Amino acid sequence: MKSSLLAVLVAGGLFSSAFMAPQVLAAGVDFPHIETMGVSQIRVEPDMADVNVEVAVTEKTAKAAKDNSDAAVAKFIARLTAAGVAKDQIQSANLNLQPQYTYVQDKAPELTGYTASRQITVTVTDLSRLNAILDSALEEGMNRVNNIALKSSKEAEYVAKARQAAIVDAKQKAESLAKGFGENLGKIWQIRYYDQRPVQPVMLRMNAKADAMGAAESYQYGQVSIEDRVEVIYKLK
Template sequence: MRQLLIITLALFSISCLADDDNRRLISTNGYGEIKASADTAIIDLSIRATRKSGQDAKQEVDDRFNNFLDQLQSMSIDRKDVIASTLRVYPRYEHSNGSRHFSGYEAIRTLSVTLHKLDQLTHVMDQALAQKLEGIDNIRYESSLAEEYRMKAHQQAIEDSKLKAAALAKAYGAELGPIVRIDYHRNTPMYASKMQDGMESAQMLRAASSRPGTYLPDELTYSDNIQVVFDLIINP
């Protein structure tokens, strides 16, 4: 009896696999894309100082940051648009003649400033250098309507997947059945920045002429992809 039950279950499994193998499916990829202009800039900055004691190094970077923060407030930049929560202090060593010598402690603070007015960008960088924030590490651009554009791109991708699948099914004399699977990975916006004379080091910016630099963000692209698998109903 037990052997008969095992044989019956095995035959049932083979039958199910055969049905899956003969299942008619159609897979489409939906794509949506929205282009927008940037209206927000995020500047990533860093402050470094090396002193004989860790306390002195920390105090140095704290003083520079506080002076820079005062300048930002004078430009009506809100404190909530400044993130400066990290501090690292570690010993530094110099190597010479096969030996290592302690040279002091280095303190590093990193911060980011969000600007809602792009015309403030050059002035903020000038103030950062004036307050001895030597590291202008990165400039990113964003839109204040980013979430709205993401949702529009998402909806476009959904509609695109449906239209493609329906058109293909019709072309082959079939109809779309229920959705079998949806594969989705949200995309991140793509952007590029254009600088008047290219990316310059802090030293080059400090030595530049009095003519302010021009920074022209490219268009932001918000895109989305959705992979959808439908059952395909063959008309008799």
């Protein structure tokens, strides 16, 4: 009876990995070993931001909608350039044109116009200028602020530090486990590192007391989180 039940579980894919032989879980590792995962997290103050704004214009004709959206984008880019923002810090997206309809029950949809939209992403390298750039976007016809992602200009440096911290964490865990069980670590048999996105930009938030503050002081910048992990298998002597 027990053999029959086991066969059913295995055939149905219901046999938990917790009950599998160690050789299967270790993917063919048939010698004494310790496998650990090193993790790390670094939190840093942001000093730059990627700001994504958009203009959406609805007009009777597609050409009028396109012309008005293009004009707003051109004026905003010109203002950014005049303010000293480098061209490689300004990215503009292609035109998105959508027909607009009015729907009435039992009647065919009626075309009422077209909405043209375009987005611009600006890299702000000085957060003290963030509010002024947002103001200029709205003044030149951009009517949506889609996203403000705060970042660090030293991202590559912090990512490298986070990776090294994860390596140290994995090694310390392995040494602690080996010592606790009266074993000695041997050489590393395998290192697994997954290409991932270690940096988590923080989204800009408005302070709840914004009305009582100056415009520049009403934003909460938070911190940028930089995380990494590495897995390693050590042989035991």
